Amino acid sequence: MSTKITAHKEEAHYIYEAPVRLWHWVNAFAIVALCITGYLIGKPFPSVQGEASDHYIMGYVRWIHFASAYILMVGFAGRVYWAFVGNKHARQIFLPPIHKLGFWQGVVHELLWYAFIVPEPKKYEGHNPLAALIMYFVFLWGMVFMILTGLALYGEGTGMDSWQFDYFSSWIIPLFGQSQDVHTWHRLVMWILICFAITHIYAALREDIMSRQSLIGTMISGWRTFKDSRKDD
Template structure:
């Protein structure tokens, strides 16, 4: 296929070539001695096996080391036989004058239960393929960050994009699917996100070590601030002034611990906000704070709410946070930001003469009054208590009903999904 594939004259010529996903194949050790395949990253709804299948589409009898390595990897990904990914040479346009190849193929299923499609697959240099697919800025950033991580382990990222051929023979726009990692053998160990645990279950690494650390640090800080803050509001143990005896410095220590934990909490919030815009992890990006990105998301929210209210047997499957959780956690972040600002305003009162910054932060005291701010501060504390109680209950309830290891995921970072599951927020497992 030539570079003019996307012109109107060439769009109608798409020869029929079937791909049988479970065609008989050899399971013998035929791994290439030159190139190894080490996972990758799916930016759409494809499982890694489907993405690898797309990347492996190549001309019949190809001796290219990358083609051989990709096809050999398929024999280990498909237990019942590797898919036939070879196409006639006339249906394959090699990367001449550009940094990606093009392959035409028919009766190709993007997902296990999807329809048969006529497709054109672009495969090659990641940046070049992203340009062909006209990837949006957010997705481009996510792909680059994951590619950077793979590059640090010696991998080159083989970008994959697809375009569907319509019934009229016209080629639609290219859609970015992700990339597959390849590198010369002997250059290091590969890290995998998906760990096969049995024929039926797959462990999926979801939460990074950094996020888990911030989560438990948040727990510690919120408990510390709650206990000390409640004591500052209502000293519930120790000697008090009202008993007419020397009270010592207990209140001073409580205030010191409260302020130290509060400023640490603010630092944690800044780090989390920074991660939202710089992380390579799709589940840590700012887009995960808002569930409504397409029309179907409103239906998913309604179904999730029905499952929580026991009106439905089960809701849509999510690897990370479902729409109701996303809205709740986003609300908690907003409330937490207000709590930080109110706390800073109260803390700034004795320091207004020190510098203009403290004077500015103390402004809410003059607008609403100190008693009102203290009451707001206490009310938000009680809201956090209510959230924590509901959060613990719902986490254990979800873990017991879905049996995916969601509670332990905040310790080890992984959840378990049945093989063949199709989460809303992740590729097919």
């Protein structure tokens, strides 16, 4: 008795260029450092006895926070630049085609896929429509908000004669009402980005396991692998 074996075909497409992959991982580590140190800045360690200069723990926490913030900002500026000079996938999270009906049909299909209602996802070389939508509205604008409010709060420490105060603190803090309000919103969006990161990691792992296409490996090598040769409509 013989068993018929269906041939397995694998496709691979080069998606993410090296600058995009480098930015992704540097940005990820910077966000982790910012979230941990940002939480500790808002909920500092208990006071200890003795001179403050002998216990510089919170000083190091703040230094790591500020250094990570500048790394994130420089990386973000580089990522915006690469959106102009890189391939079409480098621009995807900046310009999701929200004006196209097919895009929203893809969003609905991906929602059904994540809800385990449809049996399989569609093939996408870059981000699927749902991922592009969330990356744009939650991650991209969340990052812009955190950079602006972070610079405004930092400007309070650098003083009224600093460029951070002139360009950011001078108008952002009055816009929100007072400094504490900026702190509150800065911290709230931090938790939103933490929830985004958890969902992002879950979705990437889920797609690598359940779908017909690679995700995590793509952000390491740049190549997206499709595990069969079926074409979507």
